[in-house]
Amino acid sequence: MDINFMKIALDLAKKGEGQVSPNPLVGAVIVKDAKIIGKGYHKEFGKNHAEINAILDAKDPLLGATMYVTLEPCTVFKKTPPCVDRIIKEGFKRVVIAQKDPNQAINGNGIKRLKNAGIDVEVGILGEEACKLNAFYNYNMKTKKPFISIKAAMTFDGKIADMRGESKWITSEDSRNLGMYLRFIHDAILVGAETIRHDNPHLDIRGYEKKRPYYKIIISKKLYIPENLNVFKTSGETIIFCGKDADQISIKNLEDRGVIVFQNKTSSNIDADFIRNKLFEKGIGSILIEGGASVFANFIEPNAINRMYLFYAPIIFGKGVSAFGKITPRYINNPMKLDICEYKRIGTDFFVQGEVCSPD
């Protein structure tokens, strides 16, 4: 019974995808006499939390009811008052929680406060599912770094472009639609300068209405960036990273056009940590890296990748640009490993989602 209600709460939470970051996804269900009397989820950053939406949705009196909520209710004043106070005030008898909040400001305090108020509290029902759902948030809270995913569309032989560098339309339309969804659920999309110069992508999100600020990030050591790029024409903010060799006039020109420029003043390279830190400071909790091979290597080598989304199209190029060909070789006794979350056929392509296993 508890599991069924929590499952509904988790499904509700998922509806907030793409809209609540850097907040977590949360869903809540209110049950009285084994009947659902209220449902809610966190719909948009800064707006009501799931618990409050469920309370507002309920038509029957709440005294003695049970709340199923996917994450520990908050105890802090931020954009909204603490949910814990409201739950206590409404006279709930029992609160079932899937996951303890990893945020240090809350972590266990919500549970303690509910218990002290005489409410029965149960924690861990579908806890694993809840943790998966909030993988980005949990990682952010734990490490103070953005969660980083790689998306690569390849041929069956692992090539992201042919020998001439052509890479558009390797995978099918269905795969590209899923690619849009992946952009939607992340806070930012990141590509390298070569990808920008060669493919001139829009880096926009088609088919989804995103209400959160949305970032398009380019890495360009020397800032050789043409002026008429498509990326400057689409909505969302553009951030460019450059190294110490980039000239100040180019930086000034870009800034005048509204682009945010971060320069690594100590090196001509821009390492993954520099990027992670700057972006996390800007409130970016998740990044989708779309290429190319140099950028992949730049993040994979220092072990800065959390997840991979790999699309394979049923074609073979022979020689071409290997997705991971710029990574220092790993050997059979110590390869880079992925924990597979999903294998899925998408039209004629196949799709894999895996979490990168940290070394050791």
Place this chain on the structure above:
Amino acid sequence: MDINFMKIALDLAKKGEGQVSPNPLVGAVIVKDAKIIGKGYHKEFGKNHAEINAILDAKDPLLGATMYVTLEPCTVFKKTPPCVDRIIKEGFKRVVIAQKDPNQAINGNGIKRLKNAGIDVEVGILGEEACKLNAFYNYNMKTKKPFISIKAAMTFDGKIADMRGESKWITSEDSRNLGMYLRFIHDAILVGAETIRHDNPHLDIRGYEKKRPYYKIIISKKLYIPENLNVFKTSGETIIFCGKDADQISIKNLEDRGVIVFQNKTSSNIDADFIRNKLFEKGIGSILIEGGASVFANFIEPNAINRMYLFYAPIIFGKGVSAFGKITPRYINNPMKLDICEYKRIGTDFFVQGEVCSPD
């Protein structure tokens, strides 16, 4: 109703996999008063055909019965007398056939003879499934060439070996078991000299009892083959292809050990056609090529490959040996394409089976 009985006949036919080549896989079901009264399949090359086995299996009288058979009954004396004569003799009323026999000696003659004897004949029920089942045989009959498959076990980035050439155990045990089944259903396994020298594989079939002659084929231009290879110790016949530079003493030595040696006397190379022709003459109807990259390219470039079995393990090597890295580049507007028959998760790996699309 017809479809259900034919489905049973097809399942029976499949039981002969690995045992009947160069004959086709055939299954037969005899039905009277909507009840199955006899079942049979072609179990072993040279033994009874499916129709005869079904007739022998039947306990009730056959007069007026219907036979469902996956392939047109034969009209020729070979190892066994023509099935058509027996069907007519037993007084069958109706014969339902999935696929017309592509063998020019039969092709339609069986159907004609049955009709002339006053039997109702229907052709094409589950015809597509029957054609798929006998892909090897159909191709053999049409082209007088063996059907050639590639099996490659790769990392997620398309590597069949790491930078040092290590390639053992990339994929999981479950994948390797499926690999054994693939060996079992083909008449021969083929590898290059580098694979033989580096990996020293047994090229045997573990977990399946194969009653047909079984060939282990090595391609070695100069015949630099160590004497103590594992491949010489396992059952089955060994065939080695060499070019004109191979010395006669080496050839003699190998032949003295029971190895069949085919030398291309006009070139130091051994092209795919030379190999296909020699092997087809020896009665080999299907070949599984297991590596390495040079051999793959040697067959892919002249478009001699019919099918690919690709296994992907959730690991990444970065730089390494690309499965198809020795193929002349194909471009995005004209890549080599596969028609996907199957995507399947196998433990932590995934598996793809696809038919190579010929470049029209």
